[in-house]
Amino acid sequence: GAVVSQHPSWVICKSGTSVKIECRSLDFQATTMFWYRQFPKQSLMLMATSNEGSKATYEQGVEKDKFLINHASLTLSTLTVTSAHPEDSSFYICSAKDSFPNYGYTFGSGTRLTVV
Amino acid sequence: DQQVKQNSPSLSVQEGRISILNCDYTNSMFDYFLWYKKYPAEGPTFLISISSIKDKNEDGRFTVFLNKSAKHLSLHIVPSQPGDSAVYFCAASGPNYGGSQGNLIFGKGTKLSVKP
Numbered sequence: 594g595a596v597v598s599q600h601p602s603w604v605i606c607k608s609g610t611s612v613k614i615e616c617r618s619l620d621f622q623a624t625t626m627f628w629y630r631q632f633p634k635q636s637l638m639l640m641a642t643s644n645e646g647s648k649a650t651y652e653q654g655v656e657k658d659k660f661l662i663n664h665a666s667l668t669l670s671t672l673t674v675t676s677a678h679p680e681d682s683s684f685y686i687c688s689a690k691d692s693f694p695n696y697g698y699t700f701g702s703g704t705r706l707t708v709v
Numbered sequence: 710d711q712q713v714k715q716n717s718p719s720l721s722v723q724e725g726r727i728s729i730l731n732c733d734y735t736n737s738m739f740d741y742f743l744w745y746k747k748y749p750a751e752g753p754t755f756l757i758s759i760s761s762i763k764d765k766n767e768d769g770r771f772t773v774f775l776n777k778s779a780k781h782l783s784l785h786i787v788p789s790q791p792g793d794s795a796v797y798f799c800a801a802s803g804p805n806y807g808g809s810q811g812n813l814i815f816g817k818g819t820k821l822s823v824k825p
Contacts, residue, residue, distance in 0.1 A: 599752065636816055642812055700753045
């Protein structure tokens with residue numbers, strides 16, 4: 594089946610630095626990818642929808658200048674957390690939707706970000 | 710305003726018995742529903758889905774029931790196995806929600822523990 598590779602699986606960074614998370618669709622082309630964030634004991638919250646070749650669509654309350662999304666190819670979307678702060682520490686997950694019906698939502702393995 | 714609700718944060722079941730996980734939704738525009746299973750520090754994995762034109766979908770030990778009038782769905786796992794212990798997320802999608810891509814809206818999840 595469809596596979597989405599997310600890297601890195603975990604990262605620790607210093608406050609004020611930037612971190613890039615990559616999400617790749619390995620065996621299909623993903624014109625649309627989604628970035629979610631999950632706090633402990635909370636649901637996955639959609640942050641933004643990433644569209645290949647165009648600007649991402651951000652959900653209300655998500656700072657687009659802080660969470661930079663780039664979807665330069667049909668198989669790669671990146672999320673960059675800029676000037677990270679401890680409150681950005683969370684679990685970030687990407688998902689991709691291929692051309693099949695809705696069950697084609699495939700998730701990456703997630704990235705645990707810890708900002709110290 | 711939570712559009713997808715999983716009111717039981719946890720459920721404990723004896724091995725071999727039936728596990729029933731419940732999910733309620735408020736948006737009548739949702740027309741596709743999915744269940745995901747998630748282990749700690751991993752991305753969700755797809756389990757089973759159901760379209761709003763159906764009221765039941767079965768796949769092996771997993772059966773999803775949809776009651777549109779009550780805006781309620783449930784996931785039945787029978788017989789339950791210790792390996793089923795995980796957090797289960799209910800998700801909903803609609804053709805017009807979030808634009809043509811139809812992103813997913815997740816509940817908060819229910820932690821299932823299956824005891825040997």
